Amino acid sequence: MREWLTVGKSGTIEWAEMKRRFAWEFNGMRLHEYYFENLTPTATALDHQSQLYKKIEEDFGQYDLWEQGFKGTGGMRGIGWVILVFDVQTGRLFNAWLGEHDTGLLVDTLPLLVMDVFEHAFLPDYGLKRSEYVEAFFNVIDWKRVENRLRPV
Numbered sequence: 001m002r003e004w005l006t007v008g009k010s011g012t013i014e015w016a017e018m019k020r021r022f023a024w025e026f027n028g029m030r031l032h033e034y035y036f037e038n039l040t041p042t043a044t045a046l047d048h049q050s051q052l053y054k055k056i057e058e059d060f061g062q063y064d065l066w067e068q069g070f071k072g073t074g075g076m077r078g079i080g081w082v083i084l085v086f087d088v089q090t091g092r093l094f095n096a097w098l099g100e101h102d103t104g105l106l107v108d109t110l111p112l113l114v115m116d117v118f119e120h121a122f123l124p125d126y127g128l129k130r131s132e133y134v135e136a137f138f139n140v141i142d143w144k145r146v147e148n149r150l151r152p153v
């Protein structure tokens, strides 16, 4: 709904509820776009010469430590998203957890790698074996796409 169509309705419960739900709906849409865009059936490993690989090693010590942290975040209880983000302010990478679609988004960060950990993403194929879903996710990452999301500060 366009903002100008609701002018004068800001005192209503409906208007307030629409405002409260906006981030949930917007982020849900955008995060799914990022998620599906960073998947490919022809995955290859992240290029060790890439800027992203070097940045991961710089910020997490080793690539493997970053991967463990990302997967570990994906194994946390609850539903939401795991996102490798790039902080535009400091140039640092973080593995972030977003509860639902709208809780925990870090301001001024760019999503690089996005993994859906709502039940609908893994239950149909993996049941309660969420860790197998996370492993399978790593086999279909489009690293070229993820690399291209990293922009210089």
Ligand SMILES: [Fe+2]
Residues within 6 Å of the ligand: 032, 116, 118, 120, 121
């Ligand atoms: Fe989803």
